[in-house]
Amino acid sequence: MQWKALALALLVERGFGQGMFPMMRFSCSQLVVDRLDPLVTPGSIPSPHLHQIVGGNSFNASMDPATHDLPSSSTCTSCTFSEDFSNYWTAVLFFKARNGTYKRVPQFASEGLRADGGITVYYIPAADGRSNVTAFKPGFRMLVGDAAATAPGSARKVCHRCMPKTGDNSNINCGAPDSQALPAGQCAGGIRSVITFPTCWDGVNTDSPDHMSHVAYPEGSNGNDVGAAGNCPASHPVKIPQVMLEVMWDTRPFNDKSIWPEDGSQPFVWSTNDKDGYSQHGDYVFGWEGDSLQRAMDARCNGAVCNALKTQSSEAAMKCTKPRVVEEDIDGWTTSIPGQTM
Template sequence: MRSRRMAAAMSALAVVAGGLVSAAVVGGAQPAFADCEITEQRPPQQGQQQEREQPEDQPQDQPQDQPQQQDEAPQDQGNRDQEQDQDQGAQQDQENQNQDGRQDQDQGAQQDQQDQNGQDQNGQSQNQGGALVRDPVADPEANQEADPEADPEASAETFGRRDGDRFRNRPTPSRRPSGSASPSPSPSPTGNGSDCDDIGPFVSDFVDIRQIPARRLDARIGRGGSRGTFVSRCGTNGEGHNNPDNFIVAPGVRNGAHHLHDYVGNLSADAFSTDESLEAADTTCRLGDKSTYFWPVVRNRLVDENVEDPDRNVGQVLRPRAVILQFRGNATARVVAMPRFLRLITGDAKAATNGPANARAGWSCSGFTNRVSPDKYPLCPRGSQVLRILDFPSCWDGQNTDSANHRTHVVFPDQGGACPQGTQPIPQLRMTLAYSVPRGPSFALDAFPEQLHNPVTDHGDFVNVMPERLMSTVVNCINRGRRC
């Protein structure tokens, strides 16, 4: 009698377990890549071409070791003489396991929060109320002359912290829509078949800003140098002008960038932009500046959005709190005007695989702008914002508005700030972008999929469409040592 009861119980549990597995496969829950915790180590051989085998589909919220724990349930149940509902036992085991996992995550989040709070006590020059710190490097508007026509919305101080931002350490359970089909997950370079391992970034891609050595960022300006600055006020892309195009590098190609760009300035910029279309468009900038300024977006990886993106740029797009577009002088000489429709790029979107030769990323925190990391995301103290500082080349060949590699017609000055022989200094564009991000390693830059969201791949693009009169004003401000 007892053996028959046990046989019946085993059969019932097998049916239940089979039903759970079938439901998971048939239901096809969408893998929530945004729920993947940032892992400890970067996969080996990043950037090298690897042969990959397609693993079987596996729901993202089902732990990989779950089948083994379900197999242990009949042994405990078979040792009891009482008849119990096997379905309830299996469900209870599942609930206990999920609860243990949540407790482990909560404890980890609390510990990280305590560590961050401990670091905050040593913070310096932190901003208050979410406004960007008024720093002369990150925010040159702090020392500018008053301009009665200035748009108050373009000021760095007017962008407060949004109510929706939350400072958290660990991803929360997925809030993905139900009923969507599950795509085949990409294999993991680490070989364990996880959807999370080959997305990036990794814990090694982050650093506490206080661990970055302080250094002088700019060459000392000599007697013949040009000390002035001009800031073009263009807003923070409140219009929602985004696309994954890059008409400089991949003209006429939709999704040529394979990652989303933020745009300010020219409102028409897309894959098919031409000099004529840019000239005819409206702009978000003051004083008739129709130039286009764009860069890859930063995403909050704690929010489960954009999970079906084929290039694996997942998470919620974070709009910059401040965008400062500053044109600067040259350390050794006066500057000359940029030609109209000059195209400039800075950084290398594929630096993680190409190497650092063209990399120009600069990551910092407000209040710590003498500490800039070229290859790590910064972990900032509470109240401090993440900064991206992107300097553009400024030594023009005097003839061309573009070149085959989009680099040789305008190059960077040497370490002393002087332009190479045969080139002329033009106003140097410095983009400073400020973000409020969740606490901890929780954000990432959009990137080509094989770059694994490496911070070294940060880059920016610019096309000069200023009226000639405005460019003349820029040059005069810089050469006369004014702040405009």
């Protein structure tokens, strides 16, 4: 499997030896594409920009952690592991044609997985393969990236890669040739987004006003760090699993220079109205049932097979969808991106 080669490449790069690097890797099919954001603009219908959402079907505009319990409120999940009712969401990519119209870019499943678009989710325990990590607590949520970013640097753990026609066996955690900017040219294998969450927690707060301050990256970490590598700062001493999102955007149908801008500039735009790429972001609301995630981390589960967890078929996961709350055209050619003034 190509993804196992990726894991090994990460191990060698970070100096963790030649053994197999344990990481849960599984698909979460598309739950809904909607203009809702219960973290940044809770209760707002519609939210300022469009998101693509996966996970438990109790997702809604509010999701007050004091009253909303994802496992008990959801009746299904679009993820492989049927005990994972968490929600994960990112911005949506659009193509802007030469004539000024827009078309939403669909997603496709990562290598070796079956899904209806959506997101490939990784959970990575301690990178040394020995240290324990503490699973998230009920009500835990966090955010990586900045939907308002207009320059590089604000989200070093959010990156893009122009994928070749066949598999790419180099690292998957924002190392070269990944870039915070969207690729400039046509990509034979589509565009991949990777969003990597912090691995250190303050041990007290399950959220913070900016949805970031209660978590931190390890000291000295950089774009190539993976897992819970490195020492956590004293302010955030608890090691937590690393959550990483991988989204494959199917830009291949748009690889026609006759519809690209006449000046040859790249034509893709995030749903935040960002043509550079810096505003891609990822949101996470924890919703694993009971102690299931802790069991999986303790068992060092690897890939999409884990004896410590319950799984469901890809067909069952793909059936877990929900209707959009905000009715607007997100599938046809449009003169503007939903929520954006051009």
